[in-house]
Amino acid sequence: MYLNSPVTQFENLSLTTAEPNPEEPEIEKAPVEVAFKSPSLPPSVGDGAIFLSHRGNSLAQQKSEELQKTLLAHRHDRQLVILQDFPDPDALSCAWAYQLIAQQYDIKCEIIYAGALSHQENIALVRLTNLPIQRWTPQTLKTKDLSSYQGFVLIDNQGTTSQLLSAVQQAKIPLVVLVDHHSIQGDLQSEFEDIRPYVRATATIFTQYLQTGLLALDSSINQHVKCATALMHGLRSDTNRLMQAQEEDFMAAAYLSRFYDAQLLNAILQANRSKRVMDVIERSLKNRIVQNNFSIAGVGYLRYDDRDAIPQAADFLVTEENVHTAVVYGIVHDEDDELEIVIGSLRTSKLTLDPDEFIKEAFGQDSAGRFFGGGRTSAGGFEIPMGFLSGSNENSAYAKMKWEVFDAQIKQKLLRLVNPRDNPIQSE
C-alpha cells in the first residue's frame, strides 16, 4: 500500500522520464560465468561481508545466499519488476539495484509502474539518474505479450498497491522474488521472499545484498554511483532523513557513503513543489479538524499527477503543536476522470501508534479480504477504489455531494478510533 510516497507533477513533459525510453542503453551484460560469485558467498567477498558478520547479521547473509540461488536458477529469464502505482524513492532505488544484480545472471528486468511519479523529488531522481523505469498503464498492458516474461518481482510492496498485479497473475506469471519491509499484507507465494517489517527501508535490505557481494559496487562506474545515490535517497526518505534510522540503516548508509554522489543527492532534494501541490497543502490546513491530538483533513479532488501532495500535506500537518498523528485524504482522478480512487496518508510521531494496525482497523477489508491500506513505522496509507461511483463529475453538484459522502464516511471511520466510545449509549 504504499501509500507513503511524496508529491508531484508532470504535465511539463520535459520534466518526466516516466515513459519508456527506448534509448535507455541496456547495461552491458557481463558473461554470467564471470559475473556471479561462488554460490556460497564466502565472507571474503567484499569487506561488506565482514562488516555484516561482525554484527552477526546472519539473516542478511543467508537471504543473500538464497537470493543468489534463485537468480542462478533463473538465468536468461525476462522479468517484470512491479512497483506500487505511485513509486517512492525506496522502491525506485531498490528496483534499480535489483536490475543491476539480476543482469549479472543475464536476467533482463523491466521496472514498471501503473500510476504516476508524483513527487517532485521522485521526478528529479528519475530524471537526474536516468533511472530505468517504465510506466505501463492498464492500456499499455494490452499491447504487451506477457507470455515473454518468465517471472515477476515485487519490491517495497506486496502487490496490494499496484493495478498491474491482477494482470500478471491472470497471465500466470510466477512471483519469483518478493522483498519488502511492510507488514505482511496477504498470502502471496514467492519463490524467494525477504520481508522484514522491522527494517526501516527496503534500501537497507538491498544495500546489505550489495555488501554481502551480490553486486560489487565500483565508484568508477557511473551507473553504480547513481544507483548508490538513489539508494541513499530511498533510505533517507523512508527514515525521515535518518531520524528514524536504526543501526542497520545507519550501517547501510555508511556503506553507501563510499559510493554515492553527494552533489547529485543535493540536486534531487532541491526539487521544488509545484503550485498545485502547495494548493493541496493549503486546503489540508484549512479543512483540518484536530481531536485528541489527531489532525484529520480531507482535501477534495486532485489530479493523479498530484497524488503525492497527500503525504506531503500529512507530513506538514503532523508538525503542528499538540498533534501527534495526521491523516490526509482526497479523491484522486485520472486525466479522463474515468478512474477515481480515495487515497489517504497517515503520519505519526507517536511511538505507540502502529500505522499498519490503525489503518487496517479503521478501514477493514474489501470483499476479497484485502485490506485497504497498511503501513510501516510512523507512516501508512490507504486506497479505496470508488468503482461504480467513479466519474460523472461534469455535474458539479453531484461531484460535491459525492465528495461530502466519502469525506463523512472516512471521518466517521477515523474518529471511531480517535475517540473510542466504550458505552454506545450516550448520556447527556
Ligand SMILES: [Mn+2]
Ligand atoms: Mn519503503
